Amino acid sequence: MGNSKRIVLLVESDILIRSPLAEYLRECGYHVLEASGATEARQHVQAAASSIDVILADAAGDGGFALASWVREVQPGVAVVLAGSVDMAAEKAGNLCEQGPDIAKPYDHQLVLNRIRRMLASRDRG
16 A cells, blocks of 8 residues: 555444444544455455554454454464453453453444554554
């Protein structure tokens, strides 16, 4: 990409949740790739592996934890945020993500944006 926009891969099966959040992030200056599930997300990662900066995935959705684990193996530099109503395995999520699954659904768009910005800034400093 010539314009140096950061790339966010948004993995969410519900189009009514995914579409407005993706549009909001685009309005905030991010290039957003959308996937309806883990299979489609893996295809995006394989096609644009070194370009994706952040993956936001529903932990309870189609393979959320497995997707995060796979991304850690194949692209350890990609930041992963697991989101959703997660009453399970916080320890497991903590091992896969920098800060665990602390974004709840329905998404607060500003909260998601702030989390992505903090994650990218931290990675840039490190």
